[in-house]
Amino acid sequence: MALRMTAFLLIPLILGVSLSRMVVFTGFQLNKNFIASKLCENRDKAWMHCEGKCYLAKKMKEVEEKERKQDRETQKHLVQDSFTPEMFFVFFGNKLTATFDTPYYGRISSGHHADLFQPPQV
Template structure:
């Protein structure tokens, strides 16, 4: 029952985090008249035909800076996660000593059976 609304909410939050400049632009389009009349930095200069675009550019710059800051922070955490060093444990394994005496005449170890190494019949 609650699975569908929760999944929609999570999907919306993921999309809004990645598309913040799109949300800023949509907010500007929805409130352009108010922004042009009240919040525009150039409202006293009508010959510039700014119509609130200066405010839009400032907000887009803020959103871009925020995204870059979040990206740098996520990269730092990824690097920190990658550099977690677990202590190395060295175990000493005992190997059986192998005494293979190689005679100079045959060039083969004596402990290996000669029945394996024979010419084809």
């Protein structure tokens, strides 16, 4: 059961990683003129020939950080799932609460000297 859950978690994540980068790049290519003229940080510096690549780099970095966060969450869930059993039973039987007959019933012997159990004097 845990292996199926792991597989169902990992397959969309693996596909999502490659698809998210492709979606960002495709969106950049389709809107390249708009991004270069309106959203580019270096649009005033024509000699840099940025043409919106700064915007693309920023978006790719955001996607990469999001992927890292998802990877950490996935790893955390996988560790929790692997160390947590599906059903966790704690059974305290009657043996733990039963009383046992021992030969140590009765009083403490009075053969001990009271001097031994006093704190030392300075």
